[in-house]
Amino acid sequence: MTKANALTELLAEKGVLLADGATGTNLFAMGLEAGEAPELWNEDAPEKIEKLHQDFVDAGADIILTNSFGGTRQRLKLHKAEGRVHELNKRAAEIARKVANSAGRKVIVAGSVGPTGELLIPLGAMSYEDAVAAFAEQMEGLKAGGADVAWIETMSSADEIRAAAEAAVKVGMAYTYTGSFDTAGKTMMGLDPKDIHGVARDIGTGPVAVGANCGVGASDILSSLLDMTSAAPDAITIVKGNCGIPEFRGSEIFYSGTPPLMAEYTRLARDAGAKIIGGCCGTSCEHLAAMRQALDSYTPRPRPTIEEIVDKIGPLRNKTASESGGEPGRERRRRRG
Numbered sequence: 001m002t003k004a005n006a007l008t009e010l011l012a013e014k015g016v017l018l019a020d021g022a023t024g025t026n027l028f029a030m031g032l033e034a035g036e037a038p039e040l041w042n043e044d045a046p047e048k049i050e051k052l053h054q055d056f057v058d059a060g061a062d063i064i065l066t067n068s069f070g071g072t073r074q075r076l077k078l079h080k081a082e083g084r085v086h087e088l089n090k091r092a093a094e095i096a097r098k099v100a101n102s103a104g105r106k107v108i109v110a111g112s113v114g115p116t117g118e119l120l121i122p123l124g125a126m127s128y129e130d131a132v133a134a135f136a137e138q139m140e141g142l143k144a145g146g147a148d149v150a151w152i153e154t155m156s157s158a159d160e161i162r163a164a165a166e167a168a169v170k171v172g173m174a175y176t177y178t179g180s181f182d183t184a185g186k187t188m189m190g191l192d193p194k195d196i197h198g199v200a201r202d203i204g205t206g207p208v209a210v211g212a213n214c215g216v217g218a219s220d221i222l223s224s225l226l227d228m229t230s231a232a233p234d235a236i237t238i239v240k241g242n243c244g245i246p247e248f249r250g251s252e253i254f255y256s257g258t259p260p261l262m263a264e265y266t267r268l269a270r271d272a273g274a275k276i277i278g279g280c281c282g283t284s285c286e287h288l289a290a291m292r293q294a295l296d297s298y299t300p301r302p303r304p305t306i307e308e309i310v311d312k313i314g315p316l317r318n319k320t321a322s323e324s325g326g327e328p329g330r331e332r333r334r335r336r337g
Helices: 006-014 024-028 040-043 046-059 073-079 082-103 126-146 158-171 194-196 219-233 259-271 287-297 304-313
Strands: 063-065 108-113 151-153 172-179 209-214 237-239 247-251 252-255 277-281
Touching: 006 108, 006 172, 006 304, 024 040, 024 151, 024 158, 040 046, 040 073, 040 082, 040 237, 046 082, 046 252, 046 287, 046 304, 063 082, 063 126, 063 209, 073 082, 073 126, 082 108, 082 126, 082 194, 108 126, 151 158, 151 209, 172 194, 172 237, 194 209, 194 219, 219 237, 219 259, 219 304, 252 277, 259 304, 277 287
Parallel strands: 063 108, 108 151, 151 172, 172 209, 209 237, 237 277
Antiparallel strands: 247 252
């Protein structure tokens, strides 16, 4: 059992928590250019990052994720900023901490940690030890800035999850992790939703919570959620799905989810046993406010079936069990937000 920390304490107090919505989608709406690193805005446009966090808190978020998804040196190297890992992550956490501290209620600052973008040996050139070191460098900055927990997300590789978990323990942070189940119901690297809880159970005192984020749409991630909560009904499970289904219109991506649809997604996630519910790509503050209302007015219902999810949210976009010969399948991986 994990020891008490800010996240477990708030969960004990409230039972179910609302995590925030999209980072990238909302920053693009604020003027972030395609190909630009959002993390650089922590120093170049901190007022915009602060506004996004504040808007999510105003919409009812219990957890806000720092603007640090691509904050490892491997990701920042693409923008010639690999020497700024500590300062950019520290600033990311400081901005979120400032908003959380002024909220008038308890708000958790989750230090967002995304994949390095590199493949680990033997599939790629990165060693496990180098991955641990990269994540530890990022998390040292997040911890210094005041993050409550390392929020490891959008992962495909079990080894990369373990490396990030080891890094969190190394720097003395509680941690959570989520996979993106994007290939016939598994991650790109073959991790199945039903196995997500056991990936890093033996590292430190274990994760505070695990689950799924991103993917192709709300129906698919709810299907993954059913697998996860069936496999570990007593665990704290996270679901942070995209806002409906992403669709290209010309060169731009639009999301089909409306506030009422995301409210129903929230109720179904609660019905399916999720304890931390949020939105990923496409999820605006307006969507999040509807999700907050759905949680606040929640009346328990029976555990949903896939058929009920499809009826209320829309069709699955991935192959399902009957099509792939495996278990119910789900989502598609994208960069968070």
